[in-house]
Amino acid sequence: MSLTDKAIARIRQMIREGELPPGAKLPPEQQLAAELGLSRNLMREAVKALVVARVLEIRRGDGTYVTSLAPGLLLEGLGGAVELLQGDTVLELTEVRRLFEPAATALAATRSTDEDLAEIERHLSAMRDAQDDVELLTCHDAAFHRAVVHATGNETLATLLEHVSGRTLRARVWRGLTDADAARRTIAEHEAIYRALVARDPNLAQAAALMHVNTTECWLREHLAEGEQTPGAPRRQPDHSRS
Structure with missing residues (x-):
């Protein structure tokens, strides 16, 4: 797995285990990157991939949130x-x-x-x-x-x-x-x-x-x-x- 894939897997794990439930706001990029031991660039790439997959959504001026995780989404x-x-x-x-x-x-x-x-x-x-x-x-x-x-x-x-x-x-x-x-x-x-x-x-x-x-x-x-x-x-x- 690439480092980006590992970052994606880690965020998915956090969602799966309830650390980041549906609708939850992610910690600031720098804080989350530090907690996962990743660079901010890698964290940014992981977030982009999960936005495309409809797992996360970026609200301009507010932050990044976990979506509803509804099947249709x-x-x-x-x-x-x-x-x-x-x-x-x-x-x-x-x-x-x-x-x-x-x-x-x-x-x-x-x-x-x-x-x-x-x-x-x-x-x-x-x-x-x-x-x-x-x-x-x-x-x-x-x-x-x-x-x-x-x-x-x-x-x-x-x-x-x-x-x-x-x-x-x-x-x-x-x-x-x-x-x-x-x-x-x-x-x-x-x-x-x-x-x-x-x-x-x-x-x-x-x-x-x-x-x-x-x-x-x-x-x-x-x-x-x-x-x-x-x-x-x-x-x-x-x-x-x-x-």
Whole structure:
């Protein structure tokens, strides 16, 4: 580990062990550097890295503070990292979605409020109205699932799935552009999920969500097997050696 990495690890340890709880103000730079046996330059670099990671925040004219450490904040960088993944990792992310989303939907069936169900139904209704507009349909598709996961009350789960679905969103748009029957099937699958949620049936909700995600995954596998380009993948260059 570099000295900067050691400084970062030490500050993380202080936060983990409660010396610097969420919202706490860090000691002045010079004091903290002396306590950790580091130069001020190294301490400054460590603080910058932790600010980028949303662990710390600098309040101009006031000092440096530990953030709320909320999952939505700490995992925010995951979305940017996921967006850089290329090629067949679209399918890998769909597999991750298949593992998490049905379980989250089952949990939502036991925890969703009337307000949650109203929000979910609103996006389902908007999907029906947008059958001929692939991008708008897909936008409400994503919002539908976001509302379902929000109903679990689990911020960590909601954040993880939001970032995974953000990358697979383009795959769903692409599917809508190439499969004329996709809109009708997608709406039918979402209606099945909604009915299971209204019935407060976690097993049925999980099964309906699994069927829905599996449809997209099977479609992707089929098109990857045919050698077609997936959204976000680097474009294949022609092989001039065979010409």
